[in-house]
Amino acid sequence: MLFKESETVELKLIVVDDIKKEVTAFANGSGGKLYVGVADNGDVVGLSDAQADIISVNNMIRDGIKPDITLFAKSRIEEINDKSVIIIEVQSGTARPYYLTGKGIRPEGVYVRHGSSSVPATDTAIRKMIRQTDGESYEKLRSTEQELMFEFAKAEFSKRDIQFETAQMTTLGIINSDNIYSNLGLLLSDQCAHTIKTAVFQDTTQQIFKDRREHSGSLFKQINDVYDFLDFHNQTAASFNKLLRVDKRDYPETALREALLNAVVHREYSVSASILIKIFSDRIEFISPGSLTGGLEVEDIMSGYSACRNTALASVFYRLQLIEAYGTGILKIFETYKTESIKPKIEVTPNVFKITLPNTNII
Numbered sequence: 001m002l003f004k005e006s007e008t009v010e011l012k013l014i015v016v017d018d019i020k021k022e023v024t025a026f027a028n029g030s031g032g033k034l035y036v037g038v039a040d041n042g043d044v045v046g047l048s049d050a051q052a053d054i055i056s057v058n059n060m061i062r063d064g065i066k067p068d069i070t071l072f073a074k075s076r077i078e079e080i081n082d083k084s085v086i087i088i089e090v091q092s093g094t095a096r097p098y099y100l101t102g103k104g105i106r107p108e109g110v111y112v113r114h115g116s117s118s119v120p121a122t123d124t125a126i127r128k129m130i131r132q133t134d135g136e137s138y139e140k141l142r143s144t145e146q147e148l149m150f151e152f153a154k155a156e157f158s159k160r161d162i163q164f165e166t167a168q169m170t171t172l173g174i175i176n177s178d179n180i181y182s183n184l185g186l187l188l189s190d191q192c193a194h195t196i197k198t199a200v201f202q203d204t205t206q207q208i209f210k211d212r213r214e215h216s217g218s219l220f221k222q223i224n225d226v227y228d229f230l231d232f233h234n235q236t237a238a239s240f241n242k243l244l245r246v247d248k249r250d251y252p253e254t255a256l257r258e259a260l261l262n263a264v265v266h267r268e269y270s271v272s273a274s275i276l277i278k279i280f281s282d283r284i285e286f287i288s289p290g291s292l293t294g295g296l297e298v299e300d301i302m303s304g305y306s307a308c309r310n311t312a313l314a315s316v317f318y319r320l321q322l323i324e325a326y327g328t329g330i331l332k333i334f335e336t337y338k339t340e341s342i343k344p345k346i347e348v349t350p351n352v353f354k355i356t357l358p359n360t361n362i363i
Contacts, residue, residue: 003042005116008032013039015053019088020064020100023073025111025118026090027065027098028129031072032113037085046083054086061088067095067178095178097121097129104146105130138270139184139312140173148181148189152218160320172319173312184312187219187269196222196264196275198229203281214274219313223264223322226277230256233279237361250359251284252336255344258329259355261322263288265314266353282362287354298346301330333357 005011008031010022015036026032036057037047047053054075061073072091077084103109107120110129121129126144134141150164157164169175174185186192196215202208213229215222234256239246263275268290276287292301293309308314317323330346333355337343342363345356 003035003038003044005040007113007115009116010034010118011038011040011042012036013045014047015056015060015086017060017064019057020060021111022118023061023069023088023090024065024098024100025113027069027072027093028096028111028121029092029113031089031091034088034090035085036088037083044081044083044085046080046085050077050084050086057086057088064101065098066101067093067098067180069093069098094133096133097126105142105144138268139182139187139310140176141183142176143181143183143186145186145191145193146181148185148191150185150189150218152190152221153188156220156320162319172316182312183269184310184316187313188316190218190221192216192218192222194219194269194272194274196226196277198226198277198279200233200279201281204283205280206278219264223260226260227257230260230277230279230284235361248361250361251357252360255333255336255357256284258332259284259286259357261317262286262329262355263353265317265323266290266293266309268309282359284357284359285354286357287352289352291348291350291353298348301346302334304328304331330355 003009003011008026010032012019012034019034019036022034026034036053037050038044054077057075062070072093073088075086075088078087097105097110099105099109105126107123107126110121110126111118112121112125123144130141154164162168166175169185172184173182174188176182187194197212198215199212200210202210215225231253234249234251234253236247236249239248263286267275267288271289273289275289276285278285278287290309292298293307296305296307314323323329333344337358337360340358340360340363342358344358347354347356
């Protein structure tokens with residue numbers, strides 16, 4: 001029998017750690033066979049203790065690759081030319097991408113077959129495998145970052161006397177059935193890659209900055225930090241009704257809160273752009289990536305109807321009493337302006353949702 005390495009065949013002289021890489025590459029592709037005890041030139045050398053070696057191989061595959069791949073990688077000992085050889089037959093897996101334990105779902109942990117070699121997968125290829133396996137819902141997809149911490153999230157849950165352990169994280173969709181963090185977990189973790197950018201301008205144009213910041217970390221941390229920033233810049237003006245002094249803030253606090261939460265809960269997280277909040281002398285603009293979902297029009301949300309893009313994220317926020325029933329936030333914003341002459345404005349493009357709050361002290 002002549003052996004030659006190819007896209008579906010890999011040869012190993014002895015049991016080495018690289019076997020995990022080869023098995024992973026086959027499972028992430030169309031499958032293949034790995035022969036242990038065969039030299040690179042195709043010569044059958046055999047193994048001196050195949051029974052011990054196959055135990056090592058099975059342990060390596062079971063413990064060194066995630067998700068569990070044992071159903072798709074079967075090993076056996078065969079006698080070829082009177083010599084013992086281990087054959088590992090790998091099928092294309094159903095939970096791709098498979099990755100090396102400890103390396104995570106990133107190029108250094110995910111391998112694919114390229115010709116007769118196993119090479120690190122690109123970020124694009126990894127995301128494609130995740131979408132093909134998990135579907136298109138961003139928050140339910142497996143996170144490419146698995147080294148996550150949840151200090152801020154734990155504090156938020158603790159404030160409300162709600163447990164935040166593995167069981168609760170699984171129920172909420174932060175951890176999936178394979179004990180892998182989802183993108184929802186990434187959003188709520190301290191390692192969240194998405195940010196909110198805030199800027200204060202001197203007048204009604206964007207020509208001169210007075211202040212600008214980028215808020216990062218867990219979405220919980222971001223909404224707290226951004227609200228404090230908005231609250232600081234929400235000035236108070238005084239007027240007099242005869243002898244009575246009347247203080248009025250530039251923006252209704254409820255409107256600021258609801259506009260911020262709406263931007264965070266409903267934005268499109270599959271794109272890398274940040275939420276933008278721009279404070280001018282006469283208005284605040286909340287600009288979030290992603291248009292209306294579910295075929296909705298502005299008239300629909302003004303009537304109280306809502307189709308949520310990130311249902312799992314909304315459920316977490318609802319559980320923490322940050323939001324109420326879907327569709328009420330926009331109505332609350334307009335309710336706070338019911339006695340004002342100028343109303344908030346909603347603008348929608350194919351890629352952006354924007355809501356503008358007028359400064360009530362200069363209307």
